[in-house]
Structures are given as C-alpha cells and as structure tokens.
Amino acid sequence: MRSYLLSRLWQSAVTLVLATIVVFLGVRALPGDPALAFAGEERDPASLAAIRAKYGFDDSLLLQYWRFVSKSLTGDLGRSTRTNIPVTDMLASALPVTIELSALALGVAIVIGVGAGVVAAVRRGRPAEWAANALALLGLSIPNFWLGLMAILYLSVATGLFPASGFVSFFEDPISNLHHLVLPAVVLGTGLAAVVMRQTRSSMLEALGADYIRTARAKGLGPQTVIGVHALRNSLVVVVTILGLQLGGLISGAVVTERIFGLPGFGKMTLDAVFQRDYPVIQGVVLVTATAYIVINFLVDLTYSLIDPRIRLAGVPS
Amino acid sequence: MLGSQPQTGGGKNAAAASTGRPVLSVRDLSVTFRTEEGSVSAVDSVSFDVEAGEVLAVVGESGCGKSVTAMSLGGLLPRSATVTGSVLLEGTELVGASDRQLRGIRGDDLAYIFQEPMTSLNPVFTVGRQIVEVLRLHQGVSARAAKSRAVELLTLVGIPSPARRVDEYPHQLSGGMRQRVMIAMALACGPKVLIADEPTTALDVTVQAAILDLLRDLGKRLGTAIVLITHDLGVVADIADRVVVMYAGRIVETAPTQELFDAPQHHYTTGLLGAVPTAGRRASDGRLQEIPGLVPVLTVQPDACTFAERCPAASDRCRTSRPPLAPEENPGRTVHRFACWHPAGSEEDR
Ligand SMILES: Nc1ncnc2c1ncn2[C@@H]1O[C@H](COP(=O)(O)OP(=O)(O)OP(=O)(O)O)[C@@H](O)[C@H]1O
Numbered sequence: 001m002r003s004y005l006l007s008r009l010w011q012s013a014v015t016l017v018l019a020t021i022v023v024f025l026g027v028r029a030l031p032g033d034p035a036l037a038f039a040g041e042e043r044d045p046a047s048l049a050a051i052r053a054k055y056g057f058d059d060s061l062l063l064q065y066w067r068f069v070s071k072s073l074t075g076d077l078g079r080s081t082r083t084n085i086p087v088t089d090m091l092a093s094a095l096p097v098t099i100e101l102s103a104l105a106l107g108v109a110i111v112i113g114v115g116a117g118v119v120a121a122v123r124r125g126r127p128a129e130w131a132a133n134a135l136a137l138l139g140l141s142i143p144n145f146w147l148g149l150m151a152i153l154y155l156s157v158a159t160g161l162f163p164a165s166g167f168v169s170f171f172e173d174p175i176s177n178l179h180h181l182v183l184p185a186v187v188l189g190t191g192l193a194a195v196v197m198r199q200t201r202s203s204m205l206e207a208l209g210a211d212y213i214r215t216a217r218a219k220g221l222g223p224q225t226v227i228g229v230h231a232l233r234n235s236l237v238v239v240v241t242i243l244g245l246q247l248g249g250l251i252s253g254a255v256v257t258e259r260i261f262g263l264p265g266f267g268k269m270t271l272d273a274v275f276q277r278d279y280p281v282i283q284g285v286v287l288v289t290a291t292a293y294i295v296i297n298f299l300v301d302l303t304y305s306l307i308d309p310r311i312r313l314a315g316v317p318s
Numbered sequence: 319m320l321g322s323q324p325q326t327g328g329g330k331n332a333a334a335a336s337t338g339r340p341v342l343s344v345r346d347l348s349v350t351f352r353t354e355e356g357s358v359s360a361v362d363s364v365s366f367d368v369e370a371g372e373v374l375a376v377v378g379e380s381g382c383g384k385s386v387t388a389m390s391l392g393g394l395l396p397r398s399a400t401v402t403g404s405v406l407l408e409g410t411e412l413v414g415a416s417d418r419q420l421r422g423i424r425g426d427d428l429a430y431i432f433q434e435p436m437t438s439l440n441p442v443f444t445v446g447r448q449i450v451e452v453l454r455l456h457q458g459v460s461a462r463a464a465k466s467r468a469v470e471l472l473t474l475v476g477i478p479s480p481a482r483r484v485d486e487y488p489h490q491l492s493g494g495m496r497q498r499v500m501i502a503m504a505l506a507c508g509p510k511v512l513i514a515d516e517p518t519t520a521l522d523v524t525v526q527a528a529i530l531d532l533l534r535d536l537g538k539r540l541g542t543a544i545v546l547i548t549h550d551l552g553v554v555a556d557i558a559d560r561v562v563v564m565y566a567g568r569i570v571e572t573a574p575t576q577e578l579f580d581a582p583q584h585h586y587t588t589g590l591l592g593a594v595p596t597a598g599r600r601a602s603d604g605r606l607q608e609i610p611g612l613v614p615v616l617t618v619q620p621d622a623c624t625f626a627e628r629c630p631a632a633s634d635r636c637r638t639s640r641p642p643l644a645p646e647e648n649p650g651r652t653v654h655r656f657a658c659w660h661p662a663g664s665e666e667d668r
Pocket residue numbers: 351352353358359360378379380381382383384385386387396398549615
C-alpha cells in the first residue's frame with residue numbers, strides 16, 4: 001500500500017512539473033505579443049519596451065521559467081493587468097465557489113447515477129430499466145445551458161422557489177448558500193449522473209453474472225446483501241474510474257453553469273481573463289486547473305486502492 | 319476393457335456409511351428453460367437418494383444437465399427455469415418453497431461448492447469475512463465468535479497459518495487454497511448435504527487429489543452427504559460410494575461405484591468407461607472418452623432412448639420407445655438400475 005502510494009505520489013509530482021512547463025510555454029505561445037496585450041491601446045515602442053522590461057519578456061525563457069516557478073511557489077502569481085488585483089486573491093475568492101459547486105454536482109451525480117444504475121441492472125428488461133435508460137439518454141443529450149435556462153425559467157422566475165442568480169458564502173449563511181447552489185449543482189450534475197448511471201448499470205450487470213454472486217446466493221444471502229454489498233462493491237471500481245475521467249468535464253461544465261447562474265466562480269474568472277487576454281490571470285487559472293486534475297487523479301487512485309484490495313496489495317491496477 | 323478399470327476407493331465405504339435413510343430424496347425432478355428459441359428440456363424425471371455420509375457422484379458429458387440438476391436442488395436457477403417434481407431435504411419439500419425459506423436452507427443445511435475457485439470468492443472481501451458472513455447469517459453468532467470459528471474452519475480444511483490467512487484476500491491464495499476456503503465456507507454451518515459441482519476440475523492434478531481426500535474425509539467425519547458432480551471417472555473411482563450416470567437430462571444408469579465399473583449396462587456408460595485409463599493413472603487423464611456425436615439439446619423429451627443416435631447397439635425399439643430406468647434387484651448388492659433395451663452386460667451376466 002505504502003509503496004503504491006509513494007509511486008503514485010512521485011508520478012504526480014513529475015506530472016505537475018511537466019504541467020508548469022506546458023503552462024509557462026503555452027501562455028507565451030498565445031497569438032499576439034504579450035507586451036502589446038499588456039499595453040492596451042498604447043502602441044508607442046518606448047512604452048512597449050518598458051512593459052517588456054517590467055515583466056521580463058526579453059529575458060531568456062529559462063530565466064523567465066525559473067522566475068515563474070519560484071514566484072508561484074511563494075504564492076505570487078502576479079497581478080491582473082486589468083484590475084491590478086493579485087491573481088492569488090482572485091483565485092482565493094473564486095475557487096471556493098467552484099469547488100463547492102463541483103462537489104455538490106458530484107454528489108448529485110453519484111447519488112442519482114449509482115442509484116438509477118443499480119435499479120436498471122437489477123430490474124433488467126422491466127419498466128424501471130426502460131425509464132432509467134430513457135432518463136440517462138435525456139441527461140446526456142440535453143445541454144447544460146438549456147437545462148440551466150429552463151431551471152431558471154420554471155423554478156426561479158415563474159415560481160420563485162430558487163434564486164435565479166447570485167451567491168452567498170457558506171460561512172455567512174449556510175442555508176442561503178445551499179439555496180443558491182441547488183439548481184446549479186443539479187444542472188451541472190445531470191450529465192455526469194447519466195454517465196455514472198450507464199457505467200453503474202453495465203458494471204452491475206457484469207458483477208451480477210459473476211461466480212461470486214452465485215456463491216453469495218448459495219450461502220443464503222438475501223437480495224439486498226447480494227446486490228448492495230457483493231455486486232456493488234465490485235462495480236464501484238469501474239464507476240470510480242469513470243468519475244475520475246469525467247471530472248475534467250465537470251470543471252468545464254462549471255464554467256458554463258457559473259455563467260448562467262451568475263456565480264462568481266473560477267469559470268467566470270477564466271472566461272473574463274481569456275477574453276481580455278489578461279496574461280497573469282490566464283497563467284494562474286491554467287496552473288490551478290492542471291494542479292486540480294493531478295490532485296483529482298491521485299485521489300481517484302487512492303479511492304481505487306481502498307475499494308479493490310488487489311490494487312492496494314499488489315500495487316498494480318488490474 | 320472391463321479389466322482395466324481403476325481401483326475404486328468408494329465401494330468399501332458404502333456399507334460403513336449407509337444408514338438406510340436418505341437425507342436428500344429427489345423424485346421425478348424435471349427442469350425446462352424458456353429461451354428465445356423456445357423451450358429447452360434440461361433435466362427429465364431425475365430421481366435419486368443420498369444418505370448421510372455418503373458420496374454420490376453424478377457423471378456425464380458436458381451439457382448433460384448435471385449443473386442444472388445441482389442448481390435446481392437449492393432453487394438457484396434463473397427465473398426462466400420451470401422446476402417440477404420433488405426434492406425432500408430431511409423431509410422438507412424444496413421444490414416450490416418460498417425464496418425466504420430457500421435462503422434459510424441454503425448455506426445452512428444445503429451447501430454448495432463450485433468449479434471455479436479463482437472466481438467463486440468475492441475478490442474485494444477477505445476470506446475470513448466471507449466465512450463470517452455465512453456464520454452470522456445462519457447462526458446469529460457475534461462477529462468475534464464467528465471470526466474465531468472461521469479460523470477453526472480454515473484449520474479444519476488444512477490451511478496453514480489460518481490466523482493469518484483469515485485476513486487475506488482471495489487473490490493472495492492459490493487455487494487449491496481458495497477451494498479449501500470454499501469448502502470451509504460450505505461446511506461452516508454443518509450442512510446435511512453438500513453439493514460439489516466439479517470442485518476439482520479447474521485445479522492442478524496434484525491439488526485435485528488432496529481436495530478430494532479432504533472432501534471425502536470431512537464428509538465421513540461430519541456425516542455430510544455429498545453430491546459430487548464431475549465428468550472425471552477417475553474422481554468417481556476415488557471417492558464415490560454410488561454413481562448416477564446422466565445423459566441428455568436423464569439418468570441412464572445408477573449403481574454402487576464398484577458395480578458400475580465391474581458391470582456397466584447402458585451403452586453410454588460403457589462408452590464412458592472405455593476411456594478410463596489403467597489403474598494408477600487418474601484425475602485429468604481420466605476424462606470421459608470422446609464418444610462420437612454430441613449430447614442433443616432437446617425441446618421435448620422423445621419417447622425413445624436419447625442415446626440411440628450414438629449407440630452401437632441401437633435397434634428400432636430404441637428409437638420408438640423410451641426404456642424405463644428398470645430396477646435390477648441383485649441379492650446382496652445395492653440396487654443397480656439402467657435404462658436400456660439391450661444392456662451391454664446381458665449376454666455374459668445373465
Ligand atoms: N439458463 C439456461 N437457459 C437455457 N438453457 C440452459 C440454461 N442453463 C443450462 N441450460 C441448458 O441445459 C443443459 C444442461 O446444462 P448443464 O449446465 O446442466 O450441463 P452440465 O452437465 O453441467 O455440463 P458441464 O459439464 O459443461 O458443466 C444444456 O443443454 C444447457 O444448454
């Protein structure tokens with residue numbers, strides 16, 4: 001177990017270093033001279049040169065990279081060229097919104113997806129499976145933005161059940177915070193729920209046909225234990241994999257969802273920065289996203305090893 | 319051919335173990351499956367008894383209905399199966415019993431071991447937990463008591479350092495060890511009847527012998543009746559007291575082991591025995607001989623001998639009239655019955 005975790009940790013660290021390099025080079029490959037972007041309307045060669053000097057664009061790439069890494073490590077990601085607010089501060093206020101939204105959406109996806117998937121597998125060939133499959137297809141084919149708009153139209157504007165936009169910090173008012181996030185989380189979680197449902201259904205079907213299920217039934221165990229313990233535990237290995245792969249989609253889905261519901265999160269920050277070519281902000285955003293992916297992957301691997309002893313003990317995913 | 323049969327270990331145990339009262343009594347058991355291509359008759363009017371401590375072997379080629387018979391006893395067949403007839407376990411009728419009642423019996427009075435020890439244990443739980451589960455389910459003992467009982471059971475089935483093994487996962491054990499765990503799990507609640515469906519087929523030859531010895535030993539010691547399903551006549555010769563030979567869902571011959579090897583009557587049985595190697599060679603070498611032709615898949619049971627297509631002695635009568643499983647009363651011997659119009663041993667024996 002320990003050596004497995006250490007090797008995964010080491011892999012994550014290497015990936016993170018590679019990610020910083022890609023972020024660093026990637027941003028510098030954006031179309032347009034960064035100094036021009038920084039200068040706004042200004043086209044005077046002298047002031048452009050001043051900007052270059054200020055941000056060190058004329059230094060060698062290696063030196064620039066070193067500066068980028070060492071500053072990043074101390075939490076200095078520079079300042080927005082538009083607002084002059086430190087990027088770190090912007091992230092500190094935007095990230096919690098997005099993390100909470102994604103976590104809630106993930107919860108929605110797991111509860112609905114795993115639940116419906118198990119029902120569909122167990123009630124194979126009956127109306128319940130048909131209904132679950134139809135719902136999954138709907139969930140997959142309805143775009144987030146449309147679902148979001150409909151939710152706002154029917155559940156906020158028409159009935160006033162939920163606020164249509166805005167955000168309240170959890171620490172200020174937890175109830176109001178959740179009230180604001182219910183719709184966005186459900187909208188964001190629907191697509192993932194559909195994916196999870198399909199995966200749960202197919203891996204449950206496979207597990208239910210396995211020899212150890214026959215053994216469990218031969219022991220006299222009831223359907224709850226056979227399905228809910230013996231089959232589900234085995235199916236979850238695959239479901240966790242799918243979740244890990246889909247979390248990236250959740251992050252990009254969050255961008256759209258935040259926009260629709262006017263949430264001051266990471267998505268809004270990203271879009272604004274890209275449109276305004278706000279150089280340091282883009283860099284910070286990409287760096288955080290890359291780190292998030294790596295951390296999530298590590299957590300997924302950790303979860304696997306908790307679910308599947310073959311991975312935990314042998315250190316090789318089966 | 320008859321001179322080359324292997325030593326039968328089972329014959330001499332038969333008299334010692336016989337109590338004269340069956341724990342499991344199967345009468346006219348038939349199983350039909352509804353499939354998309356129509357119905358399939360997998361088991362037809364099967365009857366047999368097993369006594370406490372006795373090992374009854376059920377043999378036949380692949381597809382003869384051995385596993386379907388085994389699964390039907392405990393109500394383990396899918397919903398597409400229709401089961402008729404009677405299965406009495408110590409006087410309790412199992413055919414048509416409620417799911418709840420069957421669950422109470424399975425794992426407790428009626429236990430199973432399956433062919434694939436590699437996949438029959440749940441890979442994500444420790445072997446200890448899987449044994450504890452069945453103990454707690456049927457005996458309502460505390461978790462702690464169940465755990466120490468699990469260690470005892472692992473000791474009983476000959477697993478070295480059981481206190482450590484109990485916390486291991488199936489993938490950490492060899493195939494033979496896993497099958498021992500399956501046996502421990504099956505014997506946990508002291509079943510009256512143990513159904514072992516090809517328990518050694520997937521194992522190495524050397525391991526097979528050890529597992530069979532263990533099964534026979536524990537069966538005799540605990541008084542558990544064993545229904546052993548196999549297509550390995552070497553296995554039969556090794557541990558069975560009596561044999562049931564199945565073909566295309568029917569019992570075609572049944573006799574005490576020694577008797578069956580000495581004087582087989584049905585031509586299917588003689589065909590099978592033709593493959594049995596000389597004494598000393600057994601197990602994987604003792605697979606049933608290739609009798610030309612295939613086991614038919616039947617929609618309805620014909621009024622004929624289902625083996626006629628492949629039988630060297632088949633006559634018109636065989637094709638138009640079903641031979642009954644006739645009792646051949648043999649003073650001083652246990653009943654030997656066979657369903658054949660022109661028995662193989664008829665000229666020499668009678
Ligand atoms: N679920 C099912 N639906 C339809 N037919 C089935 C089903 N299960 C078994 N059968 C049929 O029943 C017949 C007997 O199968 P069974 O598994 O009992 O054979 P077997 O004697 O155990 O063979 P093997 O040695 O290969 O295990 C076969 O013809 C098989 O196709």
